[in-house]
Amino acid sequence: MAALAAGAAALMVAAGCGSAGGSGGGDSITLGFAQVGAESGWRTANTKSVRQAARDAGIELKFSDAQQKQENQIKAIRSFIQQRVDVIAFSPVVESGWDTVLKEAQRADIPVVLTDRAIDSPDTSLYETFLGSDFVEEGRKAGRWVTEEFGDAEGTVRIAELQGTTGSAPANDRKQGFAEVIGNDAKYKIVASQTGDFTRAKGKEVMEAFLKSAGEIDVLYAHNDDMALGAIEAIEGAGLKPGEDIKIVSVDGVKDALQAAADGEINYVVECNPLLGPQLMDLVKKVAAGEQVPKRVEVEETAFDQQAAEKALPDRKY
Numbered sequence: 001m002a003a004l005a006a007g008a009a010a011l012m013v014a015a016g017c018g019s020a021g022g023s024g025g026g027d028s029i030t031l032g033f034a035q036v037g038a039e040s041g042w043r044t045a046n047t048k049s050v051r052q053a054a055r056d057a058g059i060e061l062k063f064s065d066a067q068q069k070q071e072n073q074i075k076a077i078r079s080f081i082q083q084r085v086d087v088i089a090f091s092p093v094v095e096s097g098w099d100t101v102l103k104e105a106q107r108a109d110i111p112v113v114l115t116d117r118a119i120d121s122p123d124t125s126l127y128e129t130f131l132g133s134d135f136v137e138e139g140r141k142a143g144r145w146v147t148e149e150f151g152d153a154e155g156t157v158r159i160a161e162l163q164g165t166t167g168s169a170p171a172n173d174r175k176q177g178f179a180e181v182i183g184n185d186a187k188y189k190i191v192a193s194q195t196g197d198f199t200r201a202k203g204k205e206v207m208e209a210f211l212k213s214a215g216e217i218d219v220l221y222a223h224n225d226d227m228a229l230g231a232i233e234a235i236e237g238a239g240l241k242p243g244e245d246i247k248i249v250s251v252d253g254v255k256d257a258l259q260a261a262a263d264g265e266i267n268y269v270v271e272c273n274p275l276l277g278p279q280l281m282d283l284v285k286k287v288a289a290g291e292q293v294p295k296r297v298e299v300e301e302t303a304f305d306q307q308a309a310e311k312a313l314p315d316r317k318y
C-alpha cells in the first residue's frame with residue numbers, strides 16, 4: 001500500500017498537479033502567437049523557427065496568421081485573451097494603434113512579448129520585452145554601402161527605394177537609417193520611393209513603374225530581399241543587367257538573395273535574422289514565471305558582399 005501511495009504521489013508531481021498556470025493549468029505554458037503573415041522568405045523562416053522552438057521547449061503554441069492586416073492581429077490577440085493563454089507574443093504588422101488591445105491583455109494579467117517588430121506606444125508597461133533587430137542600423141548599413149560604392153562617382157547618384165509595408169517598423173526604420181547616412185551628401189538623390197509591401201510580386205510591379213517614370217536609376221535600395229528579387233525580374237524585363245546597370249542593395253539575407261548576390265545580380269545584402277524562435281521561447285518561459293527580463297533584446301547580424309554571399313550559401317538554411 002505504501003509503495004502504491006508513493007507511486008501515485010510521484011505521478012501527480014510528474015503531471016504538474018497542484019501548481020499554478022494559465023489556460024491549461026499545470027506547469028505547461030500556452031503561448032498565443034500572432035504572426036504578420038507569409039509575405040516573404042524571411043517570414044516563412046521566422047514562422048518555422050517559432051513553431052520548431054515551441055515544440056522543442058514543450059510550449060503549447062496557438063498560432064494565428066494575420067495576412068498582413070492589423071485588424072486580424074487585433075482579433076487574434078482578443079481571442080488569445082478569451083482563451084486565457086499564459087503569454088501572448090506578436091510581431092506587429094504596423095507600429096501604431098495597439099494601446100487599446102494591449103490594455104485589455106494587461107487587465108487580464110496576460111504578459112505580452114513583442115517579437116521582430118516594435119510598436120510606437122509611449123506606454124512601455126504594455127509589453128514585457130522586445131526581441132528582434134535594430135532596423136535603423138540595417139538601413140544605415142545599406143546607406144554606408146552606397147556611399148562607399150559611389151564615393152568616387154561624379155554627378156548625382158540616382159536612387160530608387162522599394163519600401164516595406166507602410167507604417168511597419170522595418171519600413172520606417174530602414175528608411176530612416178538609410179536617409180541618415182546618404183543625407184550627409186547632396187550628390188545622393190532618391191528619385192523614386194514607394195511601398196512594395198515586402199512581397200516579390202509588388203516589388204516587381206513597382207520597379208516596372210519606376211523604370212518607366214523615374215528616368216535613369218543608378219541604385220535600387222530594397223527594404224527586403226523579396227522585393228529586390230521581384231525588381232530583378234523587372235530590370236531584366238527592361239533589357240538591363242541587375243547588379244551592373246543598376247546596383248542593388250537589399251535587407252534580409254535569405255538563400256535566394258545570397259544566390260542572386262553570388263550570381264552578380266545583387267551587390268550587397270544586409271542581414272536581418274529571422275531565427276528568433278529559441279530566444280523567444282526562453283523569454284516566454286521567464287515572463288510566464290514572473291522573472292525580470294531586459295526590456296529590449298537585439299539579435300546579432302552581419303552583411304554580405306558578393307564574395308561573402310557565395311561563401312555563406314552552402315550553410316544557409318532558409
Ligand code: AHR
Nearest residue numbers: 040042043170198224272
Ligand atoms: O519585420 C521583418 C521584415 O518583415 C523582413 O525584412 C521582411 O522580409 C518581412 O516581411
